[in-house]
Amino acid sequence: MAxxxxxxxxxxxxxxxHRDLLGTFTEIWQTYGDTSCFRGLWTSYLFIHPREVExxxxxxxxxxxxxRNFDIIRHTTGNGIFTSEGDFWLRQRRLMQPVFHRxxxxxxxxxxxxxxxxxxxxxxxxAERKQRFDxxxxxxxxxxxxxxxxxxNRDLGGExxxxxxxxxxxxxxxxxxxxxxxxxxxxxPLPLNRRLQKALSKFDNLVYELIDERRENPEKYQxxxxxxxxxxxxxxxxxxxxxxxxxxxxxxxxxGHETTTQALGWTFYLLGNHPEIEKRxxxxxxxxxxxxxxxxxxxxxxxxxxxCFKEAMRIYPPVWMLNRTAVNEDEIGGFYVPAKTxxxxxxxxxHRHPEFxxxxxxxxxxxxxxENSEKRPKFAYYPFGGGPRVCLGNSFAMMEAQLIIAMxxxxxxxKLAPEHKVEPEVSxxxxxxxxxxxxxEEV
Numbered sequence: 319m320a321x322x323x324x325x326x327x328x329x330x331x332x333x334x335x336h337r338d339l340l341g342t343f344t345e346i347w348q349t350y351g352d353t354s355c356f357r358g359l360w361t362s363y364l365f366i367h368p369r370e371v372e373x374x375x376x377x378x379x380x381x382x383x384x385x386r387n388f389d390i391i392r393h394t395t396g397n398g399i400f401t402s403e404g405d406f407w408l409r410q411r412r413l414m415q416p417v418f419h420r421x422x423x424x425x426x427x428x429x430x431x432x433x434x435x436x437x438x439x440x441x442x443x444x445a446e447r448k449q450r451f452d453x454x455x456x457x458x459x460x461x462x463x464x465x466x467x468x469x470x471n472r473d474l475g476g477e478x479x480x481x482x483x484x485x486x487x488x489x490x491x492x493x494x495x496x497x498x499x500x501x502x503x504x505x506x507p508l509p510l511n512r513r514l515q516k517a518l519s520k521f522d523n524l525v526y527e528l529i530d531e532r533r534e535n536p537e538k539y540q541x542x543x544x545x546x547x548x549x550x551x552x553x554x555x556x557x558x559x560x561x562x563x564x565x566x567x568x569x570x571x572x573x574g575h576e577t578t579t580q581a582l583g584w585t586f587y588l589l590g591n592h593p594e595i596e597k598r599x600x601x602x603x604x605x606x607x608x609x610x611x612x613x614x615x616x617x618x619x620x621x622x623x624x625x626c627f628k629e630a631m632r633i634y635p636p637v638w639m640l641n642r643t644a645v646n647e648d649e650i651g652g653f654y655v656p657a658k659t660x661x662x663x664x665x666x667x668x669h670r671h672p673e674f675x676x677x678x679x680x681x682x683x684x685x686x687x688x689e690n691s692e693k694r695p696k697f698a699y700y701p702f703g704g705g706p707r708v709c710l711g712n713s714f715a716m717m718e719a720q721l722i723i724a725m726x727x728x729x730x731x732x733k734l735a736p737e738h739k740v741e742p743e744v745s746x747x748x749x750x751x752x753x754x755x756x757x758x759e760e761v
Contacts, residue, residue: 339744340638340666340742340744343364343664343666343667344667346364347364347366347664347667352365352366352367352370352651352671353365353366353367353370353650353651353653355653360660361656361659361660362659362660362661362662363650363653363655363659363660363661363662364662364664365650365651365661365662365663366664366667366668366671367651367668367671367673368668368671368674368695368696368697368698369651369695369697370650370651371663371668371697371700371704372695372696372697372704372705373650373651374642374650374661374663375640375642375663375697375700375703375704375705375707376697376704376705376706378648379705379706379707380645381644381645381646381648382642382643382644382645382661383403383404383642383643383645384401384403384641384642384643385641385642385643385660385661388400388401388641389401390492390495391492391746393492393495394488394491394492394514394518394568395488395565395568395569395572396561396564396565396568396569397562397565398410398562398565398566398568398569398570399411399414399566399569399710400569400572400573401569407707409551410562410566411706411710412551412552413546413549413550413551413558414546414549414566414710415710416549417542417545417546417549418710418711418713418714420713422545423713423714423717424614424717425540426464426468426542426714426717427613427614427717427721428613429464429467429468430464430717430718430721430722431611431612431613431721431725433460433463433464433467434460434721434722434725434726435611435725436463437456437459437460438725438726438729438730441456441729441730441758444757444758445730445758445759445760448757448758449757450735450755450756450757451755451756451757452753452754452755452756453583453586453732453753453754453755453756454579454580454583454749454750454753454754455753457578457579457582457583458575458576458579460579460722461574461575461578461579461582461718462474462571462575464575464718465570465571465574465575466571467541468541468542468714469541469542469543469567469570469571469574470525470528470541470542470543470567471528471539471540471541471543472524472528474571483517484517484518484520484521485517485571485572485575485576487510487513487514487517488514488517488518488572489576489745489746490510491510491511491513491514492746493745493746494510521568522564525563525564525567525568526560526564528543529543529547529560529563529564532544532547533547536548542570543563543567546558546563546566546567547563570711573709573711574711574714574715576636576746576747577636577637577715577747578636578715578718578719580634580636580747580748580749580750581627581630581631581634581636581701581715581719582627582719582722582723583749583750583753583754584630584631584633584634584748584750585626585627585630585719585723586726586732586754586756587734587740587750587754588626588629588630588633588681589626589732590732590733590734590756591681591734592681595626595681595683596731598622599622599623599626599723599727600727600761602619602620602621602622602623603620603623603724603727603728604728606619606620606724607724607728609728611725612720612721612724612725614717616724617717617720617721620720620721620723620724622683623719623720623723623724624686624716624719624720625683625684625685625686625687626683626723627716627719627720627723628683628686628699628701629681629682629683629685629686630681631701632669632675632685632699632701633669633678633679633681634742634748635665635666635669635701635748636701636747636748637665637701637702637703637747637748638664638665638666638744638747638748639662639663639664639665639666640662640663640665640703641660641661641662641663642660642661642663643658643659643660643661644656644657644658644659644661645657665700665701666748668697668698668699668700669698669699669701671698674694674695674698675698702715727761728761729760729761730758730759730760730761731758731759731760731761732756732758733756733757733758733759734754734755734756735755735756735757738752738754738755739752740752740754
């Protein structure tokens with residue numbers, strides 16, 4: 319590519335972007351290669367190759383702050399670890415990282431299996447009635463319950479359905495802000511702004527109440543919020559303020575249920591279209607568990623469940639794009655990048671790069687054997703981001719997915735409703751448009 323995609327061509331493609339964002343990005347990639355440049359009122363670079371992705375996310379990550387998208391998200395979730403920058407982010411990362419160590423989160427495996435068992439009891443009625451239902455909606459309720467119980471010792475998927483509704487308002491508001499050409503203050507009296515303020519007020523009241531409870535009686539609770547209240551800066555002895563705890567909780571709830579929900583939905587969609595893979599996965603579950611409830615110690619033996627989940631996140635990565643902004647001028651892949659340039663990293667396309675993924679549209683969990691994974695560059699696959707800002711909750715998400723998948727396979731066969739069309743929809747995450755309708759058969 320000599321000079322990238324000129325602004326005039328980009329302008330002509332705007333209606334096409336509106337109709338089919340992923341398809342248009344794919345067409346640009348196939349036309350211009352692994353690097354494209356959009357020029358005009360602003361300058362943006364699109365990088366697809368793992369080499370450039372690694373440079374932005376890891377090698378020279380200090381020169382690339384989170385971009386405009388994250389500034390908008392900060393309006394609702396606050397200045398949590400997902401959106402903060404610089405020294406403040408580094409301090410928060412150091413404080414929170416030990417809390418999410420694999421062995422620390424192992425204590426939450428029983429919450430995951432107990433909550434999944436409750437869902438499966440509810441599914442029994444669906445099976446008996448041969449009733450169709452949206453499995454994505456069920457996973458949304460499940461993962462919100464799990465993160466609520468783990469983080470706050472509160473079931474946010476059931477009794478506190480208002481929290482679920484609040485985060486849907488936040489998602490709608492954020493998407494609207496992302497596509498608007500002008501910035502409208504969130505306190506401007508528009509209907510969506512009013513709904514947002516009401517949703518955030520409900521959420522804040524709940525969270526601050528729970529923080530107060532734990533500060534008054536910290537020994538009574540064993541949840542992630544209590545762990546976060548107790549952590550302190552090794553150099554200063556300083557602990558997190560109530561506001562910072564609120565922002566981190568909002569971040570963990572938002573990221574902790576939305577992405578896992580969509581990844582699980584896509585996993586069962588792909589398994590439903592590949593009965594031979596489903597058969598192998600069921601065999602692993604039966605052999606490993608022999609009818610008992612899985613535990614944290616079973617995870618190494620539920621390897622194929624992990625491989626299926628990883629492959630689903632390759633084909634349909636919930637975080638389908640990452641956005642960064644260059645702090646200072648730089649050079650990426652031989653291209654001069656001025657300061658303040660927007661950088662787009664499309665996970666969705668990198669995960670389909672033919673140099674690293676043969677027959678990329680095919681669902682093939684064997685790509686994620688240890689041997690096959692070792693052959694690929696690290697950033698050919700990055701569903702949880704990468705570098706210093708890799709997702710803190712990735713181990714929790716993998717544990718959660720393996721346990722949920724195994725428990726479902728113990729009890730049911732999940733069949734796709736044949737007349738229901740499933741296609742990806744670009745939002746803050748990559749969602750199945752109109753959900754995924756299924757019905758159940760008992761094993």
